[in-house]
Amino acid sequence: MISITRLSKLYRMGDDEIRALDAVDFSVRRGEFVAIVGPSGSGKSTLMNIIGLLDTPDEGTYLLGGEDVSHMSDNRLAALRNRKIGFVFQNFNLLKSMSAEENVRVPLIYRGMRARQADKIARDMLARLGLGGREKHLPSQLSGGQQQRVAIARALVGSPDILLADEPTGSLDSKTSAEIMAMLKTLNELGQTIVFITHNPELAREAGRVVTIADGMLFEEAVRV
Amino acid sequence: MKWLQIGKDATRNVARNKLRTVLTMLGLVIGISSVIVLVGMSDGSNRQVAEQMKALGGDIISAYLFEGSLGYDDMDDVRALSGVADAVPSKHLNASVSAGTEKSNRAAVEASDEHYLDVRNLKLAAGRNLSSVDRENKSKVCVIGGAVARDLFGTTDALGRTIKLAGDEFTVVGVLEEKGESMGLNTEGLVLVPHQSAGTLGSDGKIETLYVRAAGDDAVQLAKGSVSDYLENEKGISPAMFSVNTQDELLGAGGTVNETMTLLLAGIASISLLVAGIGVMNVMLVSVAERVREIGIKKALGARRGDILIQFLVEALVLSLLGGALGILLGMALCAAAEYAGIPCVVSPTVVCVAAGASMVIGLVFGIFPAHRASQLHPVVALRQE
Numbered sequence: 001m002i003s004i005t006r007l008s009k010l011y012r013m014g015d016d017e018i019r020a021l022d023a024v025d026f027s028v029r030r031g032e033f034v035a036i037v038g039p040s041g042s043g044k045s046t047l048m049n050i051i052g053l054l055d056t057p058d059e060g061t062y063l064l065g066g067e068d069v070s071h072m073s074d075n076r077l078a079a080l081r082n083r084k085i086g087f088v089f090q091n092f093n094l095l096k097s098m099s100a101e102e103n104v105r106v107p108l109i110y111r112g113m114r115a116r117q118a119d120k121i122a123r124d125m126l127a128r129l130g131l132g133g134r135e136k137h138l139p140s141q142l143s144g145g146q147q148q149r150v151a152i153a154r155a156l157v158g159s160p161d162i163l164l165a166d167e168p169t170g171s172l173d174s175k176t177s178a179e180i181m182a183m184l185k186t187l188n189e190l191g192q193t194i195v196f197i198t199h200n201p202e203l204a205r206e207a208g209r210v211v212t213i214a215d216g217m218l219f220e221e222a223v224r225v
Numbered sequence: 226m227k228w229l230q231i232g233k234d235a236t237r238n239v240a241r242n243k244l245r246t247v248l249t250m251l252g253l254v255i256g257i258s259s260v261i262v263l264v265g266m267s268d269g270s271n272r273q274v275a276e277q278m279k280a281l282g283g284d285i286i287s288a289y290l291f292e293g294s295l296g297y298d299d300m301d302d303v304r305a306l307s308g309v310a311d312a313v314p315s316k317h318l319n320a321s322v323s324a325g326t327e328k329s330n331r332a333a334v335e336a337s338d339e340h341y342l343d344v345r346n347l348k349l350a351a352g353r354n355l356s357s358v359d360r361e362n363k364s365k366v367c368v369i370g371g372a373v374a375r376d377l378f379g380t381t382d383a384l385g386r387t388i389k390l391a392g393d394e395f396t397v398v399g400v401l402e403e404k405g406e407s408m409g410l411n412t413e414g415l416v417l418v419p420h421q422s423a424g425t426l427g428s429d430g431k432i433e434t435l436y437v438r439a440a441g442d443d444a445v446q447l448a449k450g451s452v453s454d455y456l457e458n459e460k461g462i463s464p465a466m467f468s469v470n471t472q473d474e475l476l477g478a479g480g481t482v483n484e485t486m487t488l489l490l491a492g493i494a495s496i497s498l499l500v501a502g503i504g505v506m507n508v509m510l511v512s513v514a515e516r517v518r519e520i521g522i523k524k525a526l527g528a529r530r531g532d533i534l535i536q537f538l539v540e541a542l543v544l545s546l547l548g549g550a551l552g553i554l555l556g557m558a559l560c561a562a563a564e565y566a567g568i569p570c571v572v573s574p575t576v577v578c579v580a581a582g583a584s585m586v587i588g589l590v591f592g593i594f595p596a597h598r599a600s601q602l603h604p605v606v607a608l609r610q611e
Contacts, residue, residue, distance in 0.1 A: 054524075
């Protein structure tokens, strides 16, 4: 599904050159639940941005579903993001002026789907995640856990190849965190490939495979059966 | 479908910031409505001039002699000139007009002949025109305007009654149809007497002003040429000492002033529209800056550059078209008010279309830069924005 070889990303800070990612090799198979753990500044956000097609690498290659996506135009990347990646962010990143249902259908609208059809799919997805009846609520009218579930619904609505979760429980209390983690695990059991990024090693253990990132380099930690 | 959703989104964003939207639109409303009113007043005054032209007849030529004069017999020569259909002498007499104890201060006594009404496009409401018999007999008769009749008798029913011109008694044989006042020609106050009967009113019988009707609109220049030629070569008057003007030329001076005014006003209106456009751009830039994160999220969800560009462009268009529409309505209302107050003002469909087009162009021109800026945002940078 994901095959990354010798991937590097450089940032220039004045005269200094910082290697946010240094010749990273990383791969994810279909149906895997992989956690990437690392402290802030380790390069995990950079890796996530590249995996999520928000950014492009300076060196190395990134194959997504066999397709080389290392050097694509912005619009090609946008189309691929729309179809292959589902994002879940720490701070939910819902569109404030839109209802839950409208938020969820956004990826489908950008795909060119008719609003009526997109609405139906969005409602079904919200119901699947236990948000039936809250379709017309604005994000501000929902709790943190509910907002994150709306965000997960939005990430899943386009049936992406990969669900990319960046600290999805970072803004939630421990009880709600556990609910969200349980939900991700269930989704994975249903076949959803998930890449989960966190700074919390304990949470990472929930995943099937954990890799650690430090100073722009990746280390495989453990493989559970 | 996608565009429809993007359009809906844009409208919602415009509606969300009501005060800002209203203030931004205000610039456009003022700009567009002033364009409508200014062009409307210019069109209105042109319409008025055109109406006066039509009332007077566009084929009228006036000749003024500053030196020398013509006799009444010369009128036959003038009428026979090429391009000339008819001609009349015009002699203004300084005579008081009264009947019994009533006086008419707006009355203007003019000595001419039976061709006068035809040449000046006047019609009788009652009675008869002057005649050749009146001329030959030097009859003390007159044709009067409605206002004179009302001043003297309290009614326009004045046929057969006697009025006093400088103390001399004249019989009213005709009353003119009411036509209102038009350029340099007060038909309401006209008291027309036979040229030959004016001796007692202090006329020396010398003709210094004449009106000529050309034989059709395309004979105007020909008639003007032959009258000038006649005055110079037949009567030996130096061209510097007479002037022959067509109606167009007399109105032309007014037209030039009007044109300068229109240009000036159009300039002011353009400046106000430019300022309004800058207001739209300013607000759109603020709007983009406020919603960097939203742009980032949308890009993460698959929005292409074009999607973001269209969203903000539509927002600018909604702003400017709404402002334009209100401006057009306000302009039409102001124009109607001006017309009601007696200032001629017409709103033509062309002006409305141009104003609507202008607001659209403003939205596009001043919206494209902020929208382009939004579309070029890097998703990683945009998502990082708090």
